[in-house]
Amino acid sequence: MQLQEVVTPGHAREFLAFPVRLYQGDPHYVRPLDRDIETVFDKQKNKYFRHGQLVRWLLLDASGKTIGRVAAFVNERTANTFAQPTGGMGFFECVDNQAAANMLLDGCREWLQAQGMQAMDGPINFGDRDQWWGLLLDNFGSPLYTQNYNPPYYRQLLENYGFQLYFNQYTYFRxxxxxLTPEYQEKAAVLFNDPNYSFEHLRVKNLAKYAEDFRQIYNKAWVKHDGVKEMAPEQAANIMRKLRPIIDEKIxxxxxxxxxxxxxxxxxxxxNELFRYVGGNLNWWGKAKFAWHRWRGAVRTMTGIAFGIVPDHQRKGxxxxxxxxxxxxxxxxxxxxYEDFVMNWIGDFNPKMMRVAETIGGEIWRTHGTFRYLFDRSQPFERAPVID
Known part of the structure; x- marks a missing residue:
């Protein structure tokens, strides 16, 4: 077996193609859009390259056949916010072979050590936490959009190597x-009827205003989280621009x-209730299939991707x-x-948000996990700290 660094367009195409072969025949697998994966590794499109670096590999067997892939990366803005300087491992795909997995993970560890790292988290994203983050641990049904999907044996491959669970990520369903229960409605009505508060759904014609509102709330509510940095105005505007084609104002x-x-x-x-039909490619034919299935009402699920309240207004209901x-x-x-509502993952380090999800009738539907590997095996391992 040998590691092949991804350095040519052919290597990059194989990086995309290998999982398609690996999951062939799996009815739950939904191929990610090629462009969503490619954007992560594009220095012109992924802002994380401004303050980070990345390398990725294919793993080839003796005959030259691909049997695995992985990426390793350092986000310089967050690497030193932990007890040990910590890099990332992600986009891990591998046949059910421990020696193969070890070679992929050894490659990540050695490269990260050369960058001054003392630990690695994985499988995570070289990007925001709401995409490609965590190992699927249960409910191995079809993934949500940009949610990691993997077979059950991946956990054993990682734990046999020495990874330990850093935190669970719970996806809630309702x-x-x-x-809503009468008791809930009665309590909620106190602030709902308070004239000092107002509530409104987004209106696309005023998208710039909502982008700035989103940024202000995010920075007050989320920056205290482990490994999270402030959001700049251009970052918030870019997020809303990307979402604009698919936004449903009323949700x-x-x-x-x-x-x-x-x-x-x-x-x-x-x-993913639409992308499952396009085979990873939004060319003209993929767009036509996307539009057709959206028109016929194929989307029956709405996914909550972000929820935040500034600290001064928390614990008030x-x-x-x-x-x-x-x-x-x-x-x-x-x-x-919409018939079903699923919420973007909530870490078990955030019991307050877990209680919010449960209060509105949400139940844990799927679990992912972020794992950590300490390079110095004599160092004590600690789970992610709980947010107050």
Whole structure:
């Protein structure tokens, strides 16, 4: 076996093609869009290259056949926010062979050590946490859009190597039509009826305003999280520009206190219910199939990708009022037509947000896990710290 660094267009194409062969015959596998994967490794498109570096490999057997792939990377903005300087490992795919997995992971470890790292997390993304983050641990059904999918044996490959679970990532599920309990509605009504608060769904014509509102709330609510840095105005604007073609205004909500943004709830139509038909390629034919299946109403799930409330308005019941406001539209079948609601993952280091998800009737539906490997095996391992 040998590692082949991805340095040519042919190598890059094989990096995309190998998982398609690996999962051939798996009815739950949904091929990611090629362009979504390629963007991660494009220095012109991925902003993380401005403050980081990356290398990726294919693993070839004695006959030259690909039997694995992986990427290793350093995000210089977050690498030194942990007890040990920590790099990343991601886009791991491998046949069920421990020696093959070890060679891929050894390559990552050796390269990261040369960059001054003392640990690696994986499988994670060289990018934002809402995409390609974590190892699938249960409910091996079809993945959500940009959610990692893998066979069950990957966990054993990583743990046999020495990775340990750093934190669990819970995806919550809720039936859209299930009513909020009377007790919940009564508590939520206190702030919902408070004239100092207002709630509104996003309007695309004012997208720039909502991008800035999103940024302000994000920076106040999320920067305290381990490994999270402030969001710049251009980053928020870019996120909203990318989302614009698929935004459903009525499932993206903002809360205000005296006109100042204090909370957001962003959901999107579940795109893998459409992308499963395009084979990873949004060429003209892929776009035609995408449009056809969207027109016929193939999307029955909405995915909550972000929820945040600024600290000064937490523990007041605002999240309850927020959900009550949104439910008056989301549960109105004359306005929206979704049956299921899934929420972007919540780490087990964030019990407060877990309680919010459970309070609105959410149940854990799927678990991913972020694993960590300490290069110095004599060092004590600690789980991710719990957020107050």
């Amino acid at each position: 039936d859209v039509a299930a009513p 993206c909500w903002f809360a205000y206190h005296h006109g100042e943004p204090v909370g957001f709830f962003i959901a999107l139509p579940e795109l 605002l999240e309850m009022a927020f959900i009550l406001a949104a439910s008056k539209t989301v549960q109105d079948t004359s306005k929206v037509h």
